[in-house]
Amino acid sequence: MGTVSKALSLLTYFSRSRTEIGLTEMVKLSGINKATVHRLLSELLQHGIIEQTAEKRHYRLGPALPILGSLREAAVPIREISKKVLQLISDLTGETSHLSLLRNELLHVVSFAYSSRHGTRVTMEDGTQITFHSTSSGLVVLSFSSQDFLKKMLSKPLQKHTSLTEINSKKIEKKLLSFRKNYLAESISGFELDVHSLACPIFDSSRRCIGAVAIAAPVSRMDTSSIKVTTSALRKAAVELTNSIGGVFPEDFKNLNFNE
Amino acid sequence: MGTVSKALSLLTYFSRSRTEIGLTEMVKLSGINKATVHRLLSELLQHGIIEQTAEKRHYRLGPALPILGSLREAAVPIREISKKVLQLISDLTGETSHLSLLRNELLHVVSFAYSSRHGTRVTMEDGTQITFHSTSSGLVVLSFSSQDFLKKMLSKPLQKHTSLTEINSKKIEKKLLSFRKNYLAESISGFELDVHSLACPIFDSSRRCIGAVAIAAPVSRMDTSSIKVTTSALRKAAVELTNSIGGVFPEDFKNLNFNE
DNA sequence: AATTTTTGGTTCATTATTTGAACCTACGTA
DNA sequence: TACGTAGGTTCAAATAATGAACCAAAAATT
Structure with missing residues (x-):
C-alpha cells in the first residue's frame, strides 16, 4: 500500500x-x-x-x-440529478426513497427524497452508512459483488439490529441468488423493526455494481399492490440513475420478464 | 513536500x-x-x-x-450554522450575504443567503472561488494575513475584472492597513461594476484569519445609511460565525470603538 | 492512407522518503 | 509524589518514491 x-x-x-x-x-x-x-x-x-x-x-x-465536495457536485451533479428521479418515485409510491453508493467497501446514502402523502415516513440523512446484511440496498449490492467481496463482508460479525435481522451467512447467500436474478432485493424488519425496504442495483461504466436505489416504508403500508408499484418504479429509476451517472446497465436486463 | x-x-x-x-x-x-x-x-x-x-x-x-463533505458537515455543521446567521443579516440588510473560507491559499464561498426584499440581488453559488484583490472578502483576509502571504498574493498578476478594479499592489497595501484597523474591508465595483461589498474577517482557534463574512449589494443601494446597518450587522455576524466554528476573535476587537 | 504528434500508461535502476522502536514532555489521577 | 496515558519527536534502517526512457494507441496532419 x-x-x-x-x-x-x-x-x-x-x-x-x-x-x-x-x-x-x-x-x-x-x-x-x-x-x-x-x-x-x-x-x-x-x-x-x-x-x-x-x-x-x-x-x-x-x-x-x-468545498471539494461541492466542486465535485458542480462537475458531476449526481445529487441534483438523482434528487429529481428520487422525488419522482417517492411521489409515485408515497414513500421515502434513497440512492446509496459504495465507497471504500462501505455503502453511503448520497441522496434521498420524501413523500408527503403519509403522516409517517422513514427518515433519512445524507452520508449515513448502510449495512450490507440488514438492508435491501446492501443486499442487492452484495448480490452483484465478487465472491471475494461477498465472503469478506459476510465473514465479519453481523450485527443483529432487530429480532428479525438475518445473521446466518449461509441463509443470506441463498437469498442473494434470487435477488440477483430479479435485480431486486428485499429487507423486512432487518434494520429497524418497522421498516420494509426494496432495492435495485446501480452500475458504473464498467458494469460493476456500485450502489443501489431503494424505497423504504413502514411495514404496514407495504402490501402486495404497493410492492408491485414500488418494484416497477425502482427498476425504471435504477436504469435511469445508472445512465445519469455514466454507468451501463447489464445487457440481459432488457430481455428479462419480471411478471413473477 | x-x-x-x-x-x-x-x-x-x-x-x-x-x-x-x-x-x-x-x-x-x-x-x-x-x-x-x-x-x-x-x-x-x-x-x-x-x-x-x-x-x-x-x-x-x-x-x-x-460523502466526506457531508460527514464533515455532520461533525462540524458550519454550513448549517452559518446559513442561519447569514439569513439573519440578509434579512436585516435586504442584501445577499456569504461566508467564504481559505483553502490552499484560495478563498471559496462556503455558504450564502439571499434576501427577498428587492427584485434584484447579487447572486452566489457554493464553492465559487473568490479573488483577493478585487473583493471585500479577499481584501479583509489579506489585511489579516502574514507579510509573506500578502506579498505572494499581490505579486501574482492581478486581473482587471472591471474598469475600476485596483491592480496597483502599493495602493492595495495602503488600503489594507485601514481595513485591518477597522476589521472591515470594502470593495466598490472591483469584481463586477454594479456590486458594492463589505466584509469582516473570520478567525480560527489559533486566531489566524481564515475567511470572511460579506454582504454584496447593487452599487445604487449602498448608501450611507445602509452601509452603517450593514457594517454593524457584519461585525456581529463575524464574531458569531468565528465562535460557531470553534475560532477565537482577537482580544482587542471588543475594546474598539467603531463610531467613525 | 501514411506519417507525425500527442495521448495515457509503464519499466526499473537509482534515489530519497518513509518507517518504527524508543524517547520526550505534559497533563490528569490515585 | 508516583503513575498512567496522552500527543508528539528522533534518527538509523528499511522501503517506497522517483524519473528518463520506453510503449501502444489514438488524434492530428500530411
Whole structure:
C-alpha cells in the first residue's frame, strides 16, 4: 500500500458516530505506527482534509472536504440529478426513497427524497452508512459483488439490529441468488423493526455494481399492490440513475420478464 | 513536500472552470514527473477521491468527496450554522450575504443567503472561488494575513475584472492597513461594476484569519445609511460565525470603538 | 492512407522518503 | 509524589518514491 493510500485510509475511520479521533486511538484503529500516523495526519492537516480540535488536539474531518465536495457536485451533479428521479418515485409510491453508493467497501446514502402523502415516513440523512446484511440496498449490492467481496463482508460479525435481522451467512447467500436474478432485493424488519425496504442495483461504466436505489416504508403500508408499484418504479429509476451517472446497465436486463 | 501532500496538491488544479484534467495536462500544471503523477492519481482513484472518465480517460473529482463533505458537515455543521446567521443579516440588510473560507491559499464561498426584499440581488453559488484583490472578502483576509502571504498574493498578476478594479499592489497595501484597523474591508465595483461589498474577517482557534463574512449589494443601494446597518450587522455576524466554528476573535476587537 | 504528434500508461535502476522502536514532555489521577 | 496515558519527536534502517526512457494507441496532419 502506497503512502497516499495509507493516509487516505485513515479517513475511513471517521463516521457519523465517531467524528473525532485522537492520535493514539487512530494508531489502534489503523494498526499503523504512531510516528507514521502522526506524519500522515499532519500532511492531511496541511491541506484541510482534516483539522485538529483546539482543546483535546483530536482530529476530525476538515474544511476542505465540503468545498471539494461541492466542486465535485458542480462537475458531476449526481445529487441534483438523482434528487429529481428520487422525488419522482417517492411521489409515485408515497414513500421515502434513497440512492446509496459504495465507497471504500462501505455503502453511503448520497441522496434521498420524501413523500408527503403519509403522516409517517422513514427518515433519512445524507452520508449515513448502510449495512450490507440488514438492508435491501446492501443486499442487492452484495448480490452483484465478487465472491471475494461477498465472503469478506459476510465473514465479519453481523450485527443483529432487530429480532428479525438475518445473521446466518449461509441463509443470506441463498437469498442473494434470487435477488440477483430479479435485480431486486428485499429487507423486512432487518434494520429497524418497522421498516420494509426494496432495492435495485446501480452500475458504473464498467458494469460493476456500485450502489443501489431503494424505497423504504413502514411495514404496514407495504402490501402486495404497493410492492408491485414500488418494484416497477425502482427498476425504471435504477436504469435511469445508472445512465445519469455514466454507468451501463447489464445487457440481459432488457430481455428479462419480471411478471413473477 | 511529502508524497501525501504532493498527491493532495493535485486536487487544487480542479475548479469550476476546469472539471476534467488529462494526465499530460496535470503533469504540466503540477511540474511533477509523469510516472509520479500517474501513480499519485491512481492512488487517489482507488479511494474515490478522483475518478476517470470512460471516454478520454481524463481525471475529475471523485464520488468520495461529497460523502466526506457531508460527514464533515455532520461533525462540524458550519454550513448549517452559518446559513442561519447569514439569513439573519440578509434579512436585516435586504442584501445577499456569504461566508467564504481559505483553502490552499484560495478563498471559496462556503455558504450564502439571499434576501427577498428587492427584485434584484447579487447572486452566489457554493464553492465559487473568490479573488483577493478585487473583493471585500479577499481584501479583509489579506489585511489579516502574514507579510509573506500578502506579498505572494499581490505579486501574482492581478486581473482587471472591471474598469475600476485596483491592480496597483502599493495602493492595495495602503488600503489594507485601514481595513485591518477597522476589521472591515470594502470593495466598490472591483469584481463586477454594479456590486458594492463589505466584509469582516473570520478567525480560527489559533486566531489566524481564515475567511470572511460579506454582504454584496447593487452599487445604487449602498448608501450611507445602509452601509452603517450593514457594517454593524457584519461585525456581529463575524464574531458569531468565528465562535460557531470553534475560532477565537482577537482580544482587542471588543475594546474598539467603531463610531467613525 | 501514411506519417507525425500527442495521448495515457509503464519499466526499473537509482534515489530519497518513509518507517518504527524508543524517547520526550505534559497533563490528569490515585 | 508516583503513575498512567496522552500527543508528539528522533534518527538509523528499511522501503517506497522517483524519473528518463520506453510503449501502444489514438488524434492530428500530411
